[in-house]
Every structure is written in structure tokens, then in C-alpha cells.
Amino acid sequence: MYLLVNIIGVLVFLGIAVLFSKKKKEINWRSVVILTAINFVLAWFLTQFPIGRGIVQAAASGFVWLVDVAYVGIEFALPSWVHVQNMDFVTAALLPILLVVPMFDILTYIGILPRLIKAIGRVLSFISGQPKFESFFAVEMMFLGNTEALAVSSLQLKQMRVERSLTLAMMSMSCITAAMVGAYTKMMPGEYILTAIPLNIINAIVVTNILNPVKVLPEEDTIAKIGSTSDREGKGKEPFFSFLGNSILGAGRLILIILANVIAFVALAALVDKLLMLINPWLTLSHILGTIMFPFAWLMGLSSPEAFQFAQYMGTKLVMNEFVVMIGVGPIMDTFSPHFQAILTVFITSFANFSTIGMIIGAFKGLVSEEKNEVIAKNVGYLLLSGILVSLLSAGIVGLFVW
Secondary structure: OHHHHHHHHHHHHHHHHHHOOOOHHHOOHHHHHHHHHHHHHHHHHHHHOHHHHHHHHHHHHHHHHHHHHHHHHHHHHOHHHOOOOOOOHHHHHHOOHHHHHHHHHHHHHOOHHHHHHHHHHHHHHHHHOOOHHHHHHHHHHHHHOHHHHHHHOHHHHHHOOHHHHHHHHHHHHHOOOHHHHHHHHOOOOHHHHHHHHHHHHHHHHHHHHHHOOOOOOHHHOOOOOOOOHHHHOOOOOOOHHHHHHHHHHHHHHHHHHHHHHHHHHHHHHHHHHHHHHHHOOOOOHHHHHHHHHHHHHHOOOOOHHHHHHHHHHHHHHHHOOHHHHHHHHHHHHHHOOHHHHHHHHHHHOOOOOHHHHHHHHHHHHHHOOHHHHHHHHHOHHHHHHHHHHHHHHHHHHHHOOOO
16 A cells, blocks of 8 residues: 555656646647656666666765775774764765865866766766757756756856756755765765765756746757866866865865854754744754655555654755754664665665755856856746755655565
């Protein structure tokens, strides 16, 4: 019965996208069917086949190994913070970013990562029939993150129509940064983190193609030259060690941003709970969010008690961020059923939350004309809806194969 509910849930999530579509008659159903089918096969392969499970487990082990290497540098500077009985959130998850971010930046600097992104994007475009740049951008987000992918695509954003810019803004709600995977795998099951990443890429294309279908003419279907920030500003390639220093400083800023957001949002949530409990001791933010998100959680194929608990995690992730949920559930993850673990991990593996909306609008404000930015700002509801539906679809599809 729960499997049947899960299947119905996936169809309902797609149906909600159709219901809110801006141009229902222009939806490219061929592309939607092909990409959805690819995601079903991909989820099946990565969760059910020994070779598929081996791939994601090896990748997850690789990121854990990378984090362990980062601990060498952390131990040198802060020996009392490493190899203790219980490392805190900063040491276990955040400080390794100081290695992972520069590593991906170096791969970008020497040209390996841009070539890989373009190759995967072109294959995805050929299979799905989607415009080249939208496919390219979906893959780009997986490695670089949303705001950086937008930044390196500034030339393309200036050239394309505002309808396509809105599509990119909606897609930007559904990514994670590859540099964050190491941090995530220290707190949640790594195999499901790695499974969520490709599913989110494809589902971002599916959902935005339904919510905001745009017909792209052949002469528009091009990819503008992508280069480093220095290249785009006409300064030529930045010297390597100057580039590396800026990358390390950027990683440090990212850690501070994440830490500030976690502290602020947890404190604000506690403040809201204190105020709500003055009205009724039962009334808390988690209970309110759990009630709102309960129907969607139940459609994942959960019992009512499990669905209510899952719904609270869903709401917390959307209002705060994924780290807040990971910190809370990490220590008790083993107490959940395999199905619950899989769908929860996949659902929270994205940047879909309210703070991301502000980041995206801020990025567009500095990259495109005021007219285009106003259109993006007026469609905040669609940005959030897109991120939620992608997370629901990815979690629902993986849930079909893990019980």
C-alpha cells in the first residue's frame, strides 16, 4: 500500500507543476517523459544494482577520504579540535571546505571542470531535446553552485530573453555545490547524497520545463563563451597563486556565511517558538510546519506518525536550511527505516529555502538589466515552488526503490 501511495505521490508532484504552469499548451511533453524516465532508471540503478550502489558508495567514500585529508591541515592549526570523542559542527563539517573549494577551483582554473560540464550538458541536451544552455547550466550548478554558475554565465544572461532568465532562476533553487558534498556526507548517508545530485539536475529541467515552458529558436540555442572572472573582465588569466589565495579566502567567507546562517536561523526559530508557546505550549514552528507539509510527506509512502515527523524536517529545511536539519537528525539517523533515511536525505540535499531566494535575486541584480531583475523578483513564488517540487520529485523517485 505504501508503495502505491509513493507512486501516486510522484504523479501528484508532477500534477502540481502542470497546475501552476504558465503556458500549459507549450509544455515539451517529449522532454518531460524522457527526462523523468531517465531519473527512474538512474534511481533504480544507483539504489538496486550492485554496480550502481558501488559507484555511489565509492564516490561517497572518496569525499569522506577528502575530508580526512583536510583534517591534516586542521590538526596542524587546531590540534585540540580534531580526533576528539565528538567533533563539533565547525570542525567536522565546515573547516574541510577550506580544502574542497580550492580543489574544485583548481580544476576550473586548468580547464578540466569547464570541459566536463560542457560535455555532460551537450549530451543531456541531445537526449532531452532541451536548449543547450539550460542543459549546460543544470550541470554547471552541480559543480559550482547557483550564484557562481550565474556569475560565470553573465554574458549569456545578458543576451537571452527574460523568460529564459526566469527558467535559470528557478533552476538555481535546486542545486547544491560539489564543494559541500564532503560536509554533507559527514552528517548524512553519503550514498543518498550522491544519488540526489544527478536526480536534482534532471528534475530541475523537468519542473522548470513544465512551470515555465519557453520555445527557443535555433538561432537562440547557443552557449556564450564561459571563462574565469578575470577573462570576462578582459584582464587575462589571473596568476595561479593569486587565484589560489583568492579561492582560499572565498572558502573562508563561505564557512563564515554558513555558520552565521545556522546560528541566526536556529536562534530565530527558538525565538519564534518561545513567542508561540506563550499562546499555547503545544504551538511551535515545527508543529505548524509539520501540519502544512504533512500531506506531501504522507505521499512519500510513510505512515501517519512518520509523515508528521518527516513533514517537520521538510518545513525546517525550507524555512531555515539543510544544515539545521542535518545537525538535528544526524545522531538519530540509524533509528529511521531505510525508506525514511533515503527520502529525507534526498529531500534536504538542495539549497531550496527562503534565504536562497534572496541570494538568487541579489545575483541577478548585479548581472542583468533592471527590467529582467524585476521579472525575477515578481516570480519569487515560482522560484520557491520550483525548488520544493524538485526536492519532492527526487525524494519520491528514490523512495520507490528503497524500503
